[in-house]
Amino acid sequence: MAHIPDGVLSMPVLVGGGIVAAIGTAIALRRLDERTIPRAAIMAAGFFAVSLVAVPVGPSSVHLLMAGLMGLVIGVVAIPAVLVGLLLQAVLFGFGGLTTLGVNTANIALPGVLLAALFAPVIARAPANRAGLLGGLCGALSVAATGGGVALALALSDSTYVPSAKIILATYVPLMIGEGIITGFAIAFLKRVKPELLDIGWRHRAAEG
Amino acid sequence: MRLLLLALALLPIFASPAHAHRLKVFATVEDGAIDGYGFFIGGGRPQAATFIVQDGTGAELFRGRTDIEGGFTWRPDHGGDFVVVIDAGDGHVAQARIAASRFADYEGGIIAPALAGETADASAPVDSAAPDDLARMIDASVDRAVSRQIRPLLEAYEAADGKVRFNDVVGGIGMIVGLAGMAMWGLARRRERNQPPGGRA
Numbered sequence: 001m002a003h004i005p006d007g008v009l010s011m012p013v014l015v016g017g018g019i020v021a022a023i024g025t026a027i028a029l030r031r032l033d034e035r036t037i038p039r040a041a042i043m044a045a046g047f048f049a050v051s052l053v054a055v056p057v058g059p060s061s062v063h064l065l066m067a068g069l070m071g072l073v074i075g076v077v078a079i080p081a082v083l084v085g086l087l088l089q090a091v092l093f094g095f096g097g098l099t100t101l102g103v104n105t106a107n108i109a110l111p112g113v114l115l116a117a118l119f120a121p122v123i124a125r126a127p128a129n130r131a132g133l134l135g136g137l138c139g140a141l142s143v144a145a146t147g148g149g150v151a152l153a154l155a156l157s158d159s160t161y162v163p164s165a166k167i168i169l170a171t172y173v174p175l176m177i178g179e180g181i182i183t184g185f186a187i188a189f190l191k192r193v194k195p196e197l198l199d200i201g202w203r204h205r206a207a208e209g
Numbered sequence: 210m211r212l213l214l215l216a217l218a219l220l221p222i223f224a225s226p227a228h229a230h231r232l233k234v235f236a237t238v239e240d241g242a243i244d245g246y247g248f249f250i251g252g253g254r255p256q257a258a259t260f261i262v263q264d265g266t267g268a269e270l271f272r273g274r275t276d277i278e279g280g281f282t283w284r285p286d287h288g289g290d291f292v293v294v295i296d297a298g299d300g301h302v303a304q305a306r307i308a309a310s311r312f313a314d315y316e317g318g319i320i321a322p323a324l325a326g327e328t329a330d331a332s333a334p335v336d337s338a339a340p341d342d343l344a345r346m347i348d349a350s351v352d353r354a355v356s357r358q359i360r361p362l363l364e365a366y367e368a369a370d371g372k373v374r375f376n377d378v379v380g381g382i383g384m385i386v387g388l389a390g391m392a393m394w395g396l397a398r399r400r401e402r403n404q405p406p407g408g409r410a
Contacts, residue, residue, distance in 0.1 A: 004300040041389030045382045088381040
């Protein structure tokens with residue numbers, strides 16, 4: 001699903017995804033400090049473990065992506081976190097692929113980062129319950145954007161993939177709901193227990209620019 | 210830190226029954242036909258997915274669709290290496306290789322007409338051909354019996370191959386922790402270098 005294996009995508013798509021992931025990683029690495037590193041590691045470990053657990057849905061199966069949560073907690077650092085998680089999944093489990101690492105990183109992490117940039121300021125000011133609702137929305141929309149990115153990557157590689165790209169979007173809907181609920185609960189919980197965790201990824205950026 | 214402990218505590222819940230979500234192909238040779246199915250390791254079968262047979266050089270020999278159980282059958286008209294590819298169309302592609310040596314009884318089938326021709330035009334006694342036929346029949350039935358018996362074994366192996374193992378998950382997380390440690394170390398070194406000598410606060 002979001003882990004596109006080797007040998008499916010065309011060269012320009014692979015290179016394009018690689019460039020996006022490399023730029024994102026370069027930006028993120030410059031923002032790393034001793035507060036973000038442990039958080040990024042926890043999020044990367046969480047992403048690595050959680051997205052291995054597949055739940056059967058219909059003819060296929062889905063797994064959580066956690067991109068929205070990662071974007072909200074660690075901001076742009078979600079890109080290298082996802083990259084590391086995907087690299088380990090590809091090497092240890094043959095999950096995804098090494099040549100598609102860039103495309104998959106871009107598809108999974110980028111929506112989370114961009115949507116979190118939109119949602120984070122609002123969530124920072126909202127009370128816990130509304131923050132949870134907004135966080136859930138952020139998580140669900142990230143999944144939808146990931147689905148769109150996967151469909152786009154497939155369609156750009158080979159036009160025969162277009163009809164099946166529609167199928168993917170249909171299978172992403174249950175995942176959007178599940179991801180939205182879990183992200184929502186996680187954000188509401190963090191907002192109550194440790195609210196400073198939620199703006200660290202973004203306060204940093206505001207201080208710089 | 211508390212979060213890290215929480216994550217570690219939750220880990221076994223995720224890891225023990227976990228399956229990677231990945232498409233795989235199980236393919237075996239039965240009676241000279243390539244038979245098998247595609248399956249998702251997390252559960253589910255790729256229904257009506259594109260099923261392609263390629264020869265050893267990658268040239269396409271056959272293109273069809275899997276049935277409702279993700280299954281397929283294809284009978285080659287000559288021996289050789291084959292690659293079975295299943296493309297679920299949503300970015301899930303998997304393949305399995307069938308080596309020419311798996312078609313032992315099938316090659317027997319190719320040789321058969323030649324032998325029959327020989328015995329027909331030569332004045333060889335009829336009963337000298339019979340043991341050959343018998344040997345072929347025995348070969349074929351042994352092949353069938355063996356493939357029937359080892360099929361569950363091969364299926365179990367393919368299924369186990371993609372399973373997420375707890376050790377690997379813990380190893381991956383250890384790797385991430387190590388990377389974080391390296392990043393912290395790099396950060397500390399950079400900070401030390403940037404600080405004027407003796408000016409450490």
